[in-house]
Amino acid sequence: MAAPWITIKDMPQHVEEEVTIKGWMYNKRSSGKIHFLQIRDGSGFVQAVMVKKEVSPEEFEAAKKLWMEASVEITGTVRSDDRAPSGVELTVSNIKVNHNPTDEYPIGKKDHGVDFLLDNRHLWLRSQRQRAIMTIRERIVWSWRQFLHDRDFLLVDSPIITGAIGEGASGLFELDYFDQKAYLAQTGQLYAEAAAAAYGKVYCFGPTFRAEKSKTRRHLTEFWMLEPEVAYYDHKDNMDLQEALVSYTVEQVLEHCKEELALLERELSPLKSVLEGPFYRISYRDAVKKLNELGSSIEFGDDLGAEDETILTQQYDRPVFVECYPKGAKAFYMKENPDDKETVLCADLLAPEGYGEIIGGSQREDDLDKLTARMESDGLDMDSYGWYLDLRRYGTFVHSGFGIGLERTIAWICGLHHIREVIPWPRTIYRLNP
Missing domain, CATH: 2.40.50.140 (Nucleic acid-binding proteins)
Incomplete structure (x- = not known):
């Protein structure tokens, strides 16, 4: 036998x-x-x-x-x-x-340059280090789905090809779509808003595309994003949900991925501190003041850059929400802050240890007139958004949502310097193969 x-x-x-x-x-x-x-x-x-x-x-x-x-x-x-x-x-x-191969395996015991390893990514994935990272990636995805499933969220897949811009036009991949202009989706959020009006608590999860010509260690042109959207959640509810999700994710990785974290030589105390208390919250205005005191030249109205996020997060031992950015620094769909009309009801969640933004979220503008005025001032093609404006015409409602980047979350939890290691087939402005 x-x-x-x-x-x-x-x-x-x-x-x-x-x-x-x-x-x-x-x-x-x-x-x-x-x-x-x-x-x-x-x-x-x-x-x-x-x-x-x-x-x-x-x-x-x-x-x-x-x-x-x-x-x-x-x-x-x-x-x-x-x-x-x-x-x-x-x-x-x-x-x-x-x-039995007929010659020596290309990736040997000696050190190889990053470009060589990326050129041989199809083979590099076989290493113990890469297996550990991909195992943690899978655990994070599983944790996200479990967290939302247990809270009665419905998965609603959003399209990858779209005719509507979700973020800034400068970051779009444009396509010839038969006789129309189309784009690779930057976000599934607009569609998630429509689904939230139908089902209350929803999320979409899939690849998103940004055409910004960024070369930083935090950027990919194709990455995965989880985007929950919830009817009748306001700005505070939204942040509470984000905090619960991130805490649960870290808890699950610590519980189920001990061997992988050890192989990556990840220091665990910073991750454990995430679970020891509530996340910090600071207004954008106060963040600018703090950054100026720490030597940054950022001014009110500027978005926080990677260096500013790094400086700020080094001041905290747990994630920190930066709330209520200026209108001009954020997208058209964000709700005007009734207590400070120069700002909107939004928050970026910054991971500690200098890893910066992993979540961007906001309460959505539910007032049809205010939303239309903002879209017109931003020069958006209103014909492409007729369906989106219908959400405010037929039963408008308070709602909020966010997007959490999978790869940035993995890089932080694994303690990795560069985001390109955490996705099986990284796409950057210079890399399309393998």
Whole structure:
């Protein structure tokens, strides 16, 4: 009877049993009569020990000739090993080589430049570090969906091709759409607003596109964004929801991704401090004053740049909301602040440790006349927004929402310097392949 095929992840449940694992060899060392084969299968990593006298000469010789990333099927007995990261190793009784590369694997043990690794991103994803990052990415996505599902939010997918501008026109990818002008979506928010009028609590989640020619470590031209929208939530309700989501996300990663965080050498105390109290809240006006005191030349009316966000977040040990930006610095759909008509009811959530903005949100302008006036002053094509204005014509209502960037959130939680590592196939102004 053939040994059952199991995953490396499940090996600790099969100690002293004969099993088969199927995967790839990512490293090897030999000491004459023993081969130590490091095997991965997508679920984990394990060492397979092949003793010359316990296998056929042909199999031992075949293992000796294996290159990195050879695909193999290995049968053997699972043994407990407290020294192993997984707590087990495999004593080999049989090996089947499915494919042995004909030359050396391009990504070796030596250090490689970032451009080389990105050119070989399809192979770089196989590394332990990248697997750890992608595992945390998946956990964050799962946490977001679970958080919203448990609060009765309905997923409503928004279109990627759109005729309406959600943010500034300078950041649009324009398309020829048969005989019309169209754009890659910058946000699903406008559509989420329509869905909130139908279903109350909704969210969309998918790729978004920004054509800004930015070269900073925080920017991608294609990234993923979660965008909840809630009927009858005001500005404060909106921030409370954001804080609960971020706290839950950090809690889930700390609970379920200990090994991955350790592999990334992530210092955990800054993440744990996120859970120790409420997030900080500061008005835009006070933030400008504080930044001026700290040496920034920012003036009222300017949006916070990356350097300003870094300076500001270094003053706090937990995320901080910057509330009520000037109208001119923010999008047309944001609600005028009744207590300060130069500003709007919005907030950016800045992550600590200098990571800057991860969420942008606002209460939406529900007054048809005010919204129309703002759109006209911004020079928007009103014909493209007839459907959006209908939301204010037929049962207008207080509502709020936000967008949280997946990649920026991952970079912060993982403690990574550059955002390009946290998405499987990064797109920047200079990179379209692989």
